[in-house]
Amino acid sequence: MSRFWHVRSARTATLLSTCIVLLGISTTSLVICLIRLDSGSWPSWVTGFLDSAKNIVWANNNLIAVAVGVAILGLLLFIVALVPGKHSTALLEWDSVDEQEEWVADNRGLANLARYEAERTDGVGGASPTLRGKRLHVSVFTPVHETSDISQSVQANVQKKLSAIPLAHSIRVSVKATTRGGQ
Amino acid sequence: MWKPNSIRQRVMLALLGLLLMASGAAVAWLSWDSTRNGLAQTRLIDTFSAQMPELGIYLAGALALMTIILIFVMMSALPKKPGKRTFIYRSGNGTGVSTVDSRTVSMAAEEAAESTPEVDIADIRINGAAKNPVLYARFTLRADARPIDGIGLVRDVLIPQMEQALGAQFAEKHVNIDFQPKKSGPSARTTLT
Numbered sequence: 496m497s498r499f500w501h502v503r504s505a506r507t508a509t510l511l512s513t514c515i516v517l518l519g520i521s522t523t524s525l526v527i528c529l530i531r532l533d534s535g536s537w538p539s540w541v542t543g544f545l546d547s548a549k550n551i552v553w554a555n556n557n558l559i560a561v562a563v564g565v566a567i568l569g570l571l572l573f574i575v576a577l578v579p580g581k582h583s584t585a586l587l588e589w590d591s592v593d594e595q596e597e598w599v600a601d602n603r604g605l606a607n608l609a610r611y612e613a614e615r616t617d618g619v620g621g622a623s624p625t626l627r628g629k630r631l632h633v634s635v636f637t638p639v640h641e642t643s644d645i646s647q648s649v650q651a652n653v654q655k656k657l658s659a660i661p662l663a664h665s666i667r668v669s670v671k672a673t674t675r676g677g678q
Numbered sequence: 679m680w681k682p683n684s685i686r687q688r689v690m691l692a693l694l695g696l697l698l699m700a701s702g703a704a705v706a707w708l709s710w711d712s713t714r715n716g717l718a719q720t721r722l723i724d725t726f727s728a729q730m731p732e733l734g735i736y737l738a739g740a741l742a743l744m745t746i747i748l749i750f751v752m753m754s755a756l757p758k759k760p761g762k763r764t765f766i767y768r769s770g771n772g773t774g775v776s777t778v779d780s781r782t783v784s785m786a787a788e789e790a791a792e793s794t795p796e797v798d799i800a801d802i803r804i805n806g807a808a809k810n811p812v813l814y815a816r817f818t819l820r821a822d823a824r825p826i827d828g829i830g831l832v833r834d835v836l837i838p839q840m841e842q843a844l845g846a847q848f849a850e851k852h853v854n855i856d857f858q859p860k861k862s863g864p865s866a867r868t869t870l871t
Contacts, residue, residue: 499814499852505684510691510755517694518748525741532734553709554718562706569698576692584854589833595850598833604818604856611821611859660825 496592500599504580513572581628586663600660602626609633609668612656613649620675622649626666631657633670642672680757690751760803760814778844780804780811787840796820796828798858804840810849813837818856829855 530538537545551558584599606624613622613633624633633653637645650670657666712718784802791800799818806812815837819828832853841847 496850499681500854502684505687506691507687507755507757510687510694511752513691513694514748514752514755518745518752521741521744521748525738525745528734528738528741532738549721549723551722552719553712553722555709559706559709562702562709564702566699566702566706569695569700569702572695573692573699576688576695587829587855597850597852599854601854601856604858607859608821608825608857656825661829
């Protein structure tokens with residue numbers, strides 16, 4: 496079975512943004528070339544750039560700097576393409592490749608659930624959860640000065656809520672409470 | 679519910695990266711080594727034997743090809759949704775044929791799901807063949823409801839009902855459970871005029 500949801504990042508944004516930049520450069524250059532071939536002279540808006548560019552020699556530090564920059568950019572793109580991205584979903588316990596069933600929970604949804612449960616806890620003014628793999632970190636802010644009880648309550652509530660979901664791997668919850676506002 | 683072609687996109691990105699890396703490294707090396715290879719005071723433009731207008735034609739051709747390839751790469755990188763299917767059912771003696779549009783079944787299932795208190799949004803696509811349908815679904819459950827109730831509703835009620843409507847069990851199921859806070863309804867505030 497080929498998975499549909501539980502897949503790693505396809506790097507679509509990186510690929511499309513790189514292509515858009517290169518497409519802009521190639522299209523502009525193509526238009527300039529076609530104008531030159533048609534009219535016999537370069538467009539007026541590039542003559543200044545072309546006059547300075549045509550006198551560039553090979554022994555030029557700026558040329559080396561630009562070329563090295565392009566090479567580094569290419570290396571970064573190559574690394575981004577090879578490094579596997581993160582999953583944006585967590586498997587549920589009913590997931591089974593043998594039985595052709597893919598059951599997942601969206602990481603963003605799990606974070607929403609954690610935020611909802613944390614903000615329902617007494618004393619919590621706001622919460623910001625971050626889910627990375629099997630660890631969920633919840634930052635809460637509270638007007639209460641003594642934050643240890645708040646942290647424990649949020650940790651217990653969120654852990655209980657997530658434990659009720661039949662996930663294939665349990666998620667460990669950590670909480671950091673910060674005093675904000677209040678007197 | 680969009681699925682990109684991950685492998686193809688990564689290969690294209692790797693090739694683009696290699697191309698930029700190779701061209702940048704080649705120019706940097708030639709420039710760095712220019713005092714030894716005799717190119718130090720040679721202009722870049724003089725490296726090409728052809729002059730205008732032939733050089734312009736070659737450049738225009740290469741740029742046009744590059745533009746077309748980039749457009750192709752961008753078009754192929756756009757993710758796609760699983761398409762709908764029209765299932766054809768033939769009677770046992772071969773005299774009768776009926777068709778079922780999978781989009782009709784999925785829309786009915788979406789409405790049924792969204793009418794329950796546990797499910798906020800349902801997005802369902804049914805693909806495959808009449809005897810081996812494939813389910814792609816995303817159910818957004820309300821965060822204020824019990825998650826296990828919503829998930830159980832999807833697994834034990836909604837999906838079996840869809841299978842009953844199609845007359846076949848799903849050959850593959852791809853189900854995503856999402857959660858989001860309950861949306862507040864219209865304000866009940868009374869305005870005196």
